[in-house]
Amino acid sequence: MDMELWYTEKQTPNFGITAKIGKTLHHEQTEFQTLDVIETKQFGNMLVLDGMVMTTDKDEFVYHEMLTHVGMFTHPEPKRVLVIGGGDGGAIREVLKHPSVETATLCEIDRRVIEVSQKYFPEIAGKLTDLRVEIKVEDGIKHIEANPGKYDVILVDSTEPVGPAVGLFQKPFYQGIYEALRPGGVMVAQTESPWFNRELISQVYRDISGIFPITRLYTASIPTYPSGLWSFTLGSKEMDPLQVEESRFTPLETKYYHPGMHHALFQLPRFVSELLEQEG
Amino acid sequence: MDMELWYTEKQTPNFGITAKIGKTLHHEQTEFQTLDVIETKQFGNMLVLDGMVMTTDKDEFVYHEMLTHVGMFTHPEPKRVLVIGGGDGGAIREVLKHPSVETATLCEIDRRVIEVSQKYFPEIAGKLTDLRVEIKVEDGIKHIEANPGKYDVILVDSTEPVGPAVGLFQKPFYQGIYEALRPGGVMVAQTESPWFNRELISQVYRDISGIFPITRLYTASIPTYPSGLWSFTLGSKEMDPLQVEESRFTPLETKYYHPGMHHALFQLPRFVSELLEQEG
Structure with missing residues (x-):
């Protein structure tokens, strides 16, 4: 009988997921983080950074579509779009579905995430070679500081708020994004689980509300992410997504995603909307 | 250093959840199934039947509210309500929040589920002693056959489609429910995960559509259930929930649940609504 191998991720100190695996396709310590690609039987190839699932073949569409289209359709005509993080290329692929887009800039700090994704996740990273795509291997915080008033939409496709991504959940970063956006600009950031990251969601929502005139939160169901429910926070200079x-x-x-859910998304479960009403 | 104990549930042959536990509070083999109650660090007490999580202290509200209120508000004035299964009492607790209710009947095949829930889940089972509640320890299929034209709303709060619950996912059972409903009656059944039970959802939706003039599916996010995304199928004799x-x-x-999401719920993710369009 064959040996059974299982990958287990502790999503909190007390809870996790476990997935039966085949081969480990890749393992390395990059300049910034550990990077693994494993074959899972349930969700296909899985990209793991610092021991946390970033994406899988089978459920990646939820995260990438939902990070991208709500903000893209909120802007009247997004031409220049920036994705911070997102080295797997999934958000860029979704951005390019919008015909108004002239340039889609990927700003990923870790070159190896891009290269390994191109090798093992061709369905996700395949559009990184599109002529409208510009790849910057650099720190997202420095990139936005160096590019004031440049972008129509900025998507923050970060890892969890540990390691290289800590600064991407802090108020000065959102202020920088505001300044890197043109008039009418829209940002969307992935903001973790309403079950397991309640304080973080409250804090980020307050921070973005303190900078952008319009702030909205919405959720999507992603099986391989902690708790299966994920939040996204949108900040907008002019247009309300509603x-x-x-x-x-x-x-x-x-x-x-489909347009019919664009307004329905903001009818949050009550325990989620209550996170946004707390005093700071 | 203390030993760490973890409970792992294979939700499919290739994927599962794992939860750090304290004591096992209860274990028995009932007439119908194995019944366990364990203390988890993340979700509080957890009820497990035949190795599958049925409910936990921390996330039970999602399932019980969403099984109950969409159907209850779809009916103009539900007076007599039946819950099939649901021995933990959570659906009954939600039913009783509606002031029109005169009798709430619980039809649970396994008396021990009721008794053990009353001991270890007082927040969930506490309303089973309400004067409007009638408890029948019997087979749900036989109960509906014996009570034609009796109920305004019937909620099917079953276990997974294995063991004692197999018949609760089959067309003759839904026909029986139709006949046990009064004119204007509404049913809602839990119908598993859109990620892991695609064929079952398609089949049940077709079956209910073949009996009820109005059939609608909606979803909710439940962290301890397989894939974290759960579906519910509603059949209605007259009123469209929309x-x-x-x-x-x-x-x-x-x-x-809140009334603002009542219509929004039916804006399903595209991969879910596509399950409902397949040919039989």
């Missing part, structure tokens, strides 16, 4: 008109939506090929 | 007017909603104390 006011976007139906005529704005161009047809997209997607598997999770 | 047509319920705002004035129908009476205020309820809830932590997940």
Whole structure:
């Protein structure tokens, strides 16, 4: 009988997921983090950074579509789009589905995430060679400081708030994003689990509300992420995503997002909306 | 250093959750299934039947509210309500929040689930002693056959489609429910995960659509259930849940459901709505 190998991720000190695996396809310590690619039987290839699942073949579409399209459709005509983090290329792939896009800039601090994703996740990273894509291997915080007033939409596709991503959950970073956006600009950041990261969500929502005139949170269901429920926080200079008109939506090929849910998304479970009402 | 104990549930042959535990509070083999109660560090007490998580202190509110309130508010004035399964009492607790309810009948096949829940889950089972509650320890299939035209709302709060619950996912059972409902009646059944039970969801939706003039599916995020995303299928004799007017909603104390999401719930992720379009 074959040996059974299982990968277990402790998503909190007291809870986790476990996945039956085949081969470990890749393991390295990069300049910034440990980087693993493993074959799972349930979700296909899985990218793991510092022991945390970043994406899998089978459920990546939820995260990448939901990080991208809500903000992209909130902006009236996004031409220049920046993705901070997101070296796997999934958010860039979704950004490029919008015909108004002229340049999609990927700012990823770790070159190895890009290279390994291109090798093992061709369905996710395949659009990084598109002529509209510009790849910057540099610190996202420095990149936004160096590019004031440049972008229409900025998507923050970070790892968890440990290691290289700590600064991407702090108020000075969101202030920098505000300044890197053109008038009418929109940002969306992944902001963790409403079950396991309650204080972080409250804090980030307060911070973004202190900078952007319009702030909205929405969620999506991602099986391989902690608790299976994930949050995204949107900051907008002018347009409220709740006011976007139906005529704005161009047809997209997607598997999770569709325009019919654009307004419905903001009808949050009560325990989630209560996180946004707490005093600072 | 203390020994660490972890409970691992294989939700599929290739994927599962794992939870750090304290004491095992209860273990028995009942007439119908194995029944365990364990203390988890993340989700509080956890009820496990035949090795599958049924409910936990911390996330039970999602399942019980979402099984109950969508159907209850779809009916104009639910007076007689039946819960099939649901021996933990959580669905009954939610049913009783609706002031029109005169009798709430629990039909649970396994008396021990009720008794053990009353001991270890007082927050969930505490309303089973309400004067409006009638408890029947019997087979749900036989109960509906014996009670034609009796109920306004029937909720199917079953275990997974193995063991004692197999018949609760089959077309003759839904036909029996139709006949046990009064004119204007509404049913809601828990129908498993859109990630891991795709064929089951398609089949149940087709079966219920073949019996009820109105069939709708919606989802909710439940961290301890397989994939974290759960589906519910509603069948209605007259009222479409999408047509319920705002004035129908009476205020309820809830932590997940609120009337603002009543219509939004039906804006399903595209990969879920595609399950409902397949040919039989």
